Amino acid sequence: MSAEAPALTLSRSTLDRLRRTIASGGGAVERLPVPAVLGALIAIEWTCVLALARTVRHAGWLYYQGGDQLWNYTLGWLLGHGELGQTAVGYGLPTALAPVARIAGPNLLSALPAIILFNVVVLLPVAMLALYGIAARIGGRLFGYWTLVLWIAVPFVGIAYTNVGYHQKYTELLLPQAFGLTALADFPTMVAVVGSLYFCGKVIFTERPLVLDGIAAGVIAGVAIAIKPSAALFLIGPLLAFAYARRGPALVGFLSGIAPALIALAVWKERGLGHLPLVSGIGPHPAGSGLASVAPLLALDLGHRLNQLNWSHLGNNINALREHFWSGRVLVWLFVAGLVGLARRSWATLLLIGGPLVAFAIVKGSYASASVEDGSVFRIMMPAFPAFILGLASVPLLLPHAPRLLKPWRPAFAEPPAHLRRWLVIAGAVLSAVIPLAAFAAAQTTGGAAEAASLSGGTMPVPANVDLQLRARQSGQGVQLSWRGARSVGGPAFYRVWRAPAKGGNGFTCDAQVPGGRQCYVSLPEITAVHNASYVDRPGKGQWVYRIVLAANWLNDPAFGDAYLVGAPVEITVR
Helix, strand or coil: CCCCHHHHHHHHHHHHHHHHHHHHHHHHHHHCCHHHHHHHHHHHHHHHHHHHHHHCCCECCECCCCCCHHHHHHHHHHHHCCECCCCCCCCHHHHHHHHHHHHHCCCHHHHHHHHHHHHHHHHHHHHHHHHHHHHHHHHHHHHHHHHHHHHHHHHHHHHHHECHHHHHHHHHHHHHHHCCCCCCCHHHHHHHHHHHHHHHHHHHCCCCCCHHHHHHHHHHHHHHHHHCHHHHHHHHHHHHHHHHCCCHHHHHHHHHHHHHHHHHHHHHHHHHHCCCCCECCCCCCCCCCCCCCHHHHHCECHHHHHCCCCHHHHHHHHHHHHHHECCHHHHHHHHHHHHHHHHHHCHHHHHHHHHHHHHHHHHHHCCCCCCCCCCHHHHHCHHHHHHHHHHHHCHHHHCCCHHHHCCCCCCCCCCCCHHHHHHHHHHHHHHHHHHHHHHHHHCECCCCCCEEEEECCCCCEEEECECCCCEEEEECCEEEEECCCCCCCCCCCEEEEEEEEHHHCCCEEECCCCCCCCCEEECCCEEEEECCCEEEECCCCEEEEEEEEEEECCCCCCCCCEEEEEECCEEEEEC
8 A cells, every 4th residue: 555655656746746737828829919829820721722732632712612603693693783683592691792703704713712711811811810719708718719719620530530432521521611702602601690699699798788789690690591591590599698697688689780680681582482481371472562561470380390300310311421531420429518518617608508409400300301421411401510629728617617617707908989880780781681682673574684593404503505605607517616715713514515406486484373483494405525625516407506505613524513504596508
């Protein structure tokens, strides 16, 4: 017994020195200027994103997309010309892209550099600053830094955590989307969600919260819902947290802040689709019937939507985690442990952060079209990523007495004057709801100078009848085709050549019976795909109609890829 005492004493002495070293190091980091630390972390994040962008396969600025990027850009292009199509997506991104599309033109590739740079240079730091603000209010500056370190490291740790068969999907399909290297709506939605949660945190973790912060949280929540209406799932967290913390005035302000975006979204859907998809028992309205009545807005078909939850599919996705990652059970444990850690901090923290995390995990994880196999479940759960990181950062709080070690929040930046904050909130509501509402309320739904159409067999519209200066002339027994090539800084493109007998029309039709925005389709048989802006065809004698389709993908492979626009037709008679 006496022989073991020195070893035990040495062990305790070593632990004490380790604790003092950690405390001393933590104190030194905590005394560093907050702007300098945050700036360094943002610079590290940019460096990591640049390294990833240069490493994974891509074609110019075009990385794997696999979502609604063409929906948003096409609707933005139409809106920039004062027109409105079928509004199957939210209005947030199309209205933001409308001026960009007006300048860049109908080809999304031309706008990609501006979109990606804005995502990475502007929105990514905004998300990090908001995440730090939430974490610092939960547990002080060190906890905020710890959370940002996890934010930076976890995506790259995941590369080593995937098995060999899933490595390519994780690195090339998921990570570019998670860092904003695409034109998808998920990344800006995530930034808006974490921005709203930051102001919600100010309300929850402040003894005397300002109603203005609640309004600001609501305005930014409205932005998230405007970009992607399904982001409304995250509202369960703020609503429960406000109720638990008895923040009644701030809750009223929060709901008031959301209202303008909801009204704009209702008009966007009603004008573009001819009806409101969320209502129960309401059939399509005639096109151009104007502003939807208030009654349908209250008749939400929640029961039908809850019945769409597929619990079996949720179980399959959880099982797929075990198949494609080294240990799916560890991921599930971290999810649950993070929730417990948040609860050990406070019940309000659990409700505010854990509410959105659980809601997205259940609803999106059980969505039949979302799968771990193709990585789509991670993309549509992206708005919940900041909440997951906050939960992961809270796992150490499971240790005994760990919550007591959290430091109180200390402001590091001087807030703008009250009158300036009021004007900023008003400007946010005007830019995100009032101006867009005026734009698409005045837009015409019957077509105009700009046209869009869905390709046969699909629903996603692309700009159509675009003047590519297609020329066709007979050369011997063949037809010499030439057109304006797309020299875009966004990336390389290739061309699909369509041809059909002219007696069958030019392949462009519109359905006058569809309510809301104009719904058109375009399709002709494809004869080849080429990279050059010319082709010699030998169709035989007769009258023919040709179209050129500009297409692209992240592999620059004509065997795959989305159509980005369809050119105007040209007819020729071969004698």
